[in-house]
Amino acid sequence: MRTPAASRPVGTVTRGTTNPNRLRRMDRWIAATHGAALRRASDPVAVDLGYGAAPWTAVELLSRLRTAAPRTRVVGVEIDPVRVAAARPYEREGLAFRHGGFEVPVPGRPVLIRAANVLRQYDEAEVARVWRQLCARLAPGGLLVEGTCDEIGRRHVWVALGPEGPRTVTFATRLGSLERPSDLAERLPKALIHRNVPGEPVHAFLRDFDRAWAAAAPYASYGARQRWMRAVRDLTADWPVTDAPGRWRQGEVTVDWAALAPVG
Numbered sequence: 001m002r003t004p005a006a007s008r009p010v011g012t013v014t015r016g017t018t019n020p021n022r023l024r025r026m027d028r029w030i031a032a033t034h035g036a037a038l039r040r041a042s043d044p045v046a047v048d049l050g051y052g053a054a055p056w057t058a059v060e061l062l063s064r065l066r067t068a069a070p071r072t073r074v075v076g077v078e079i080d081p082v083r084v085a086a087a088r089p090y091e092r093e094g095l096a097f098r099h100g101g102f103e104v105p106v107p108g109r110p111v112l113i114r115a116a117n118v119l120r121q122y123d124e125a126e127v128a129r130v131w132r133q134l135c136a137r138l139a140p141g142g143l144l145v146e147g148t149c150d151e152i153g154r155r156h157v158w159v160a161l162g163p164e165g166p167r168t169v170t171f172a173t174r175l176g177s178l179e180r181p182s183d184l185a186e187r188l189p190k191a192l193i194h195r196n197v198p199g200e201p202v203h204a205f206l207r208d209f210d211r212a213w214a215a216a217a218p219y220a221s222y223g224a225r226q227r228w229m230r231a232v233r234d235l236t237a238d239w240p241v242t243d244a245p246g247r248w249r250q251g252e253v254t255v256d257w258a259a260l261a262p263v264g
Helices: 024-040 056-068 081-090 124-136 181-187 201-215 217-222 224-235
Strands: 045-049 073-078 095-099 112-116 143-149 155-162 165-173 252-256
Touching: 024 056, 024 112, 024 143, 024 155, 024 165, 045 056, 056 073, 056 081, 056 095, 056 112, 073 081, 081 095, 124 143, 124 155, 124 165, 143 181, 155 181, 165 181, 181 201, 201 217, 201 224, 217 224
Parallel strands: 045 073, 045 112, 073 095, 112 143
Antiparallel strands: 143 155, 155 165, 165 252
């Protein structure tokens, strides 16, 4: 990771491209799986790190998290001061914007940090250090969600991390847009995208997922959701899937990080 002067935010400016509803799948997963932690927290602060050239993702994160934890506050953090100034008119109760980077300049420790489409521009070798820096800022029981999606939010892959490090990888998609599960490979987060090659666990997982999808073809007559659910159920025989059919129905599957972690 780059090491700027102490008085400057840590990181570099991203392209900043964003669209309304781009992160809806990630947000809904966070609300479902981390809502209880936000409700229990005495100060339930969530950070939208690197929200981009427009503040839509932070605005939407507040709305979606408050369905699960009504006291949640969201702070959008951006390294580009021009973007922060442009977002300030959208501030309201529970929503603020701050200039900063990976140091996460908010008081105390947030219960959630979401960093979507931020690390794509970084070298793979920098990811682990950024993860450690962000996880060190989390409150006890906090969650870092870091990953990538396409421009309109049809395909996502993200890693969930706690203060101790990475826990799980979630693959999420609009099922009607999917030809095969390995279509999600183009949205693997930086820690995994260069590892989709023979000999790496994530490559083997996507290969097996495609095979399970093909075997589940008879279920396509009942719809893409039923085919996906059958394919995921078959995957559980060989892979440590950590979620349940209620999440599979949403076009998701979550796998233990240790099963997909890069070799070496």
